[in-house]
Each structure stands twice: as structure tokens, then as C-alpha cells.
Amino acid sequence: MELYFLGTGAGMPSKERNVTSVVLNLLAERNTYWMFDCGEGTQHQVLRSPIRIGKLEKLFITHLHGDHLYGLPGLLTSRSYQGGDTPLTVYGPEGTEAFIRMALDISEAHLTYELKVQEHKKVYEETVIFEDDQFLVRLAPLVHRVDSFGFRIEEKPLTGKLQAEKLKALGISSGPIFGKIKQGLDVTLEDGTELKARDFIGPSYPGRIVTILGDTQPCDYSLKLAVGADVLVHEATFAEQKKHLAREYDHSTAMDAARTANEGGVGSLILTHISSRYQGAEAELLLREAKQIHEQTFLARDHWSFDVPRRSAQS
Incomplete structure (x- = not known):
């Protein structure tokens, strides 16, 4: 299980960062990829990555702002030309299906695979949106200018090794x-x-937990989704000196993200959704601020990956 960051910027592309998209690499677990958000230019980022969109199984949209959504029509149509013949499910807020269908209909696009769209309409509490014998995915509402959601991906316990x-x-x-x-x-x-x-059969292994949040102010559900996670992917749009802007636009600072990680007992915190005002070494300010609260913090960059380590066997 690995996280691969295709885009780590906020609002609009910059020379250093494309807009938001992160992939959960589950090739070892189920021979598929899951994608979270699909900002403009995501398929171009895929071309410079090891990701194969033909193996994309699920695509989760946190909210309907363009920097998380505008890459979706292009990626969906390109999948047809890149060996994508298995069903693909898109999960998103109300309006996701209308956006997709309008783009595909107007452009007269033809998909060679079954596309399913599962909308979570008005959700006011933590809800399970997917479960099988390997994984469970929980969703909960966050606090942003539009409906925004976070996802908690829980791996089921793994069978121990044959002795x-x-x-x-x-x-x-x-x-x-x-x-x-x-x-x-x-x-x-x-x-x-x-x-x-x-x-x-040897001792079983606890499953791993990955939490990926959409844009949000600090809130109760961002913490609930994060509790006990091995990895928390959290927006860090602003440094602390711009906290007034974070509040005005319903975003978080790097220290906000670190507080959530610390209070939730998270293993590793990954900062993403970085404002274009923090270019080059300036972005390290966000990392330094977060590490004051949560030492095990990383600053994501485009085409950076993070391996989610397997937990120890249960005795």
C-alpha cells in the first residue's frame, strides 16, 4: 500500500505543483488503484508517473471546487484508450454525476467500460460508503465553503503467515x-x-488505516476520521501567519493539520494542498511549523510517494 501524489497545489497550477490528486496504490492488495480528487491536468501528471489508469477501480471526489474536479472528464475518456475495460466507480457529492454526464454528452464521448457514480447527497454524520472483505471506507462531512468530505480507508485484518x-x-x-x-x-x-x-496459521496482522481529507477548517469530523490512522493526508493551504486567510476561506494552516494529527494519535501526517504563495524553500516553513506539534510530518510534492508500512502481527 502506497500513496502517490500527482498534484499537491491549491487553487490553480503553479510551476512547482499541479492541483490536487492523490492515488492509493493497491496493486499488492487487489491489483488496482484508488484515486482521490482529480484536478485539472491530472492525466498529464499520470503520464509522468508509474500509475496506469486502466487499473483505476475507484475515484473519490472530496468536493466540487475546480482544483479537485476539472481533470475528471479527460481522465475518464482517456481511460478507454489505455486498457480500461473494467468497471469504475466515482464517489462524490451531489452534482458529481451531472458534471460528468454533461461533459461526456456535450463532447459525445464514448466510454468502453461501465461507469458508476455514487453520490453522497446531504450527509451530516460519519457514513460507510464502501465495504468488501478487504476494505471499508468511511465518509464524513467537513467544514468548507461548499460541501466537502473526508475519507477513512480501513484495511481489514490480514491472515497470519502459514507456519x-x-x-x-x-x-x-x-x-x-x-x-x-x-x-x-x-x-x-x-x-x-x-x-x-x-x-x-501465525498471528493475524491488523489492517492499516489511511485518512484523506478534503478542504476544511479544523472540525470535529476531521479529528474523528483521523483517530488512530497510520497516515493522515491533510490540507495545509497556509502558514500560521496567514491564519486569518485560512479562516476566511475555510481552509487550514499547517499547524491546524498538526494539531489534528497529534490529538488523533496519527502515525504520519502528510501536508498537501499548498498555496502557490509558498514556492521553493518557502514551503518548508509549513513543514517546520507542523513539526513543532507533530514530529512525524512530511511535506508532499508532486510525484512523491509514501509507503504505508504494515502493522506488527497481533500476539
């Missing part, structure tokens, strides 16, 4: 029996001996 040496000690070699026990299935041998799968 092959125990089976080999019983004279059982690698083969179908190994496979069945690894799947958690009990096995009865030809001599009647019953092997309980739990006796040959």
Missing part, C-alpha cells in the same frame, strides 16, 4: 494441503488425522 515448518514436521510437503490450510480450511488426512487450520 509451513509445522506441517513439514508432520511429513506433509507443499501442495494442496498447504493451500487449504492457508485459506483457513481444516483438513482430514487419509489416516483420519484432523488438522485444524488455526494451529498452523
